[in-house]
Amino acid sequence: SSKLSGQELHCELKKRVHVRTLNGSEAPFSRLGWKELVPQRPLDQLFDPKLKTCAVVASAGAILRSSLGMEIDNHDTVLRFNAAPTERYEKDVGTKTTIRIINSQILASSTHWFNTSSLYKDVALVAWDPAPYAVNLETWYTNPDYNLFGPYKEHRKSHAEQPFYILHPSFIWELWDIIQGNTDEDIQPDPPSSGFIGIILMMILCKEVHVYEYIPSVRQTDLCHYYEQYRDDACTLGAYHPLLYEKMLIQRLNIGSEDDLRTKGKATLPGFSTMDC
Ligand code: NCC
Helix, strand or coil: CCCCCHHHHHHHHHHHCCCCECCCCCCCCCCCCHHHHCCCCCHHHCCCCCCCEEEEECCEHHHCCCCCHHHHHCCCEEEEECCCCCCCCHHHHCCCCCEEEEEHHHHHCHHHCCCCCHHHCCCEEEEECCCCCCCCHHHHHHCCCCCCHHHHHHHHHHCCCCCEEEECHHHHHHHHHHHHHCCCCCCCCCCCCHHHHHHHHHHHHCCEEEEECCCCCCCCCCECECCCCCECCHHHHCCCCCHHHHHHHHHHHCCCCHHHHHHHCEEEEECHHHCCC
8 A cells, every 4th residue: 555644644534434333223123222321422523523622541651740630630621541540641641631541451350440539530432343344233232342332322321421431443543544545554354443443533623633642652651551650562563453554554644743742642633624625
């Protein structure tokens, strides 16, 4: 494949990406009454369109000692992932959380205290589960990777006012197709990471997206997360998720400076609405 320029790549993404959430219109969700269960406001209208800048904070250990907290908090909205905390790490990751992308492990596993932890309160939630590529919602519903459907339903019933969506598997695999379509090598047939999903979602929702420590800075380390002691290079470079290829794609879309990338681990991406294609 001949390599597209950053601008061409951006326009291809803008043309091809359509965010999609479970809306209760398809079986089995239609017969289970999910039309009434899901938020009535579509995910792509979640934010006030006047909001300008959004931050995406990757969970990498390399954000420790970055002192990026104030810069991150200066954005209108902040996206974080899974169980990534702010408490005790404010100086490096900030205090604000507007939206959280959570994979199905968070909903299904009792160790994450999904129902009681303050991490999942007062924020918009977007959950996803790695369904097989050929989407059959009936099969997925009876056999998800981790069972997110029961906890989702319970949470919707008790917190109806909290925006909480489940991404449609077709959206996840649309993103995978875009990564593969713009990569010369054959990538593994596993879904993109929450990080990549979140970055693309913010490009849909925001005028400008600032991504922190997803593309590793000079602080790159084998420390997996800033909030845990666990060490493994695969957290940054990928094993299950096609992380390396996701990151090369985001690097091609970056319109920020080389210096910001190196010193802050910051990539700047224009939102889809601001691009003339
Ligand atoms: O680790 P995780 O991701 O929660 O990290 C969120 C996103 O930050 C980016 N990241 C993280 C660490 C690192 N060193 N470099 C990074 O760039 C990635 O983009 C990542 O997506 C996930 O994607 O949902 C993932 O979730 C964890 C885990 O399920 C949750 O943290 C809940 O405990 C997965 N780990 C395991 O399954 C053991 C991880 O593979 C992917």
